[in-house]
Amino acid sequence: xxxxxxxxxxxxxxxxxxxxxxxxxxxxxxxxxxxxxxxxxxxxxxxxxxxxxxxxxxxxxxxxxxxxxxxxxxxxxxxxxxxxxxxxxxxxxxxxxxxxxxxxxxxxxxxxxxxxxxxxxxxxxxxxxxxxxxxxxx
Amino acid sequence: xxxxxxxxxxxxxxxxxxxxxxxxxxxxxxxxxxxxxxxxxxxxxxxxxxxxxxxxxxxxxxxxxxxxxxxxxxxxxxxxxxxxxxxxxxxxxxxxxxxxxxxxxxxxxxxxxxxxxxxxxxxxxxxxxxxxxxxxxxxxxxxxxxxxxxxxxxxxxxxxxxx
Numbered sequence: 001x002x003x004x005x006x007x008x009x010x011x012x013x014x015x016x017x018x019x020x021x022x023x024x025x026x027x028x029x030x031x032x033x034x035x036x037x038x039x040x041x042x043x044x045x046x047x048x049x050x051x052x053x054x055x056x057x058x059x060x061x062x063x064x065x066x067x068x069x070x071x072x073x074x075x076x077x078x079x080x081x082x083x084x085x086x087x088x089x090x091x092x093x094x095x096x097x098x099x100x101x102x103x104x105x106x107x108x109x110x111x112x113x114x115x116x117x118x119x120x121x122x123x124x125x126x127x128x129x130x131x132x133x134x135x136x137x138x
Numbered sequence: 139x140x141x142x143x144x145x146x147x148x149x150x151x152x153x154x155x156x157x158x159x160x161x162x163x164x165x166x167x168x169x170x171x172x173x174x175x176x177x178x179x180x181x182x183x184x185x186x187x188x189x190x191x192x193x194x195x196x197x198x199x200x201x202x203x204x205x206x207x208x209x210x211x212x213x214x215x216x217x218x219x220x221x222x223x224x225x226x227x228x229x230x231x232x233x234x235x236x237x238x239x240x241x242x243x244x245x246x247x248x249x250x251x252x253x254x255x256x257x258x259x260x261x262x263x264x265x266x267x268x269x270x271x272x273x274x275x276x277x278x279x280x281x282x283x284x285x286x287x288x289x290x291x292x293x294x295x296x297x298x299x300x301x
Contacts, residue, residue, distance in 0.1 A: 018159065019159055026157070029157040030157040032153070032157070033150070033153045033154040033156070033157035033188060034157070034187050034188045034190060035188055035191035035193075035196060035198075035199055036187070036198045036199075037198055037200060037208075038198045039207060039209065042208070043208040043209050045209040046209045046213055046214055049209075049213040050209075050213045050214045051296055052295075052296040053296050059229070060228070060232065061184055061229065061232065062157070062158060064184050064232055065154075065157070065158030065160075065182065065183075065184040066158050066159055066160075068158065068160075068182055068183040068184050069158060069159065069162070071183065072162065072182070072183065073162070076175065077162070077164045077174060077175065077180060078175065078176035078239045080183055080234075080236050081235070081236055082233070082235050082236065083183055083184075083233075083234050083236075084231070084232060084233030084234055085231065085232070085233070086230060086231045087228070087229055087230060087231070087232075
């Protein structure tokens with residue numbers, strides 16, 4: 001159901017758990033769908049023995065793709081005008097991620113709303129910080 | 139400056155939506171999608187990441203017949219280029235501006251160019267080199283349907299973040 005300008009209040013937050021227990025298989029699934037087979041995200045032996053990481057970790061774009069689900073479920077399909085941000089910390093297999101959008105501004109003139117976007121892991125560490133804007137109904 | 143084709147395909151959208159864990163039928167069910175405001179299947183917001191599939195030179199895909207830097211018989215297939223403890227390239231930022239929804243059957247042209255490069259000293263990875271790239275996706279009439287700006291950071295050491 002598309003959002004209405006009148007239903008939005010600056011400062012109000014919408015949150016959703018976007019993954020309960022991130023699996024290594026989902027990282028591989030994202031490799032196949034995106035075409036990004038970087039061994040840091042797909043190859044435990046390379047990630048630990050060659051690159052020196054504790055294990056494979058998620059593509060930043062997988063985290064952003066999961067956050068996008070929260071946004072489109074909230075604002076409606078085809079309504080995003082922009083979405084972006086920074087990857088702040090790595091996401092590991094086993095992580096539980098919660099994505100949130102907080103209203104930062106309402107633009108009555110062009111029927112749009114602005115949001116800050118944040119994704120946090122189960123320890124409360126922010127793994128992605130950004131913004132989005134979307135067309136909303138008057 | 140690089141240009142490539144990016145055919146937007148229904149099965150690819152379905153697989154991409156599954157991979158990001160999004161069960162929204164607007165990505166897989168044409169009948170359902172036709173009944174919604176967008177009027178048909180559309181691509182999820184980060185789908186253009188998958189344009190890499192159609193880049194013949196994309197470095198993060200094994201090339202048939204060539205050594206791959208991931209593990210096989212040994213932990214890396216390219217020991218000359220990958221030293222233990224070496225730094226790695228990581229995605230630092232991604233920004234999208236949406237002008238038109240992407241739909242199955244679209245034949246997009248991808249135009250990329252390098253943006254700015256800058257360096258700084260990070261807490262977690264030693265010296266950091268940031269590289270920006272700007273990419274536009276154009277439809278067959280030459281209209282830009284999506285703009286993207288990405289930043290990749292190359293670190294001296296593996297990133298330590300206390301995990």
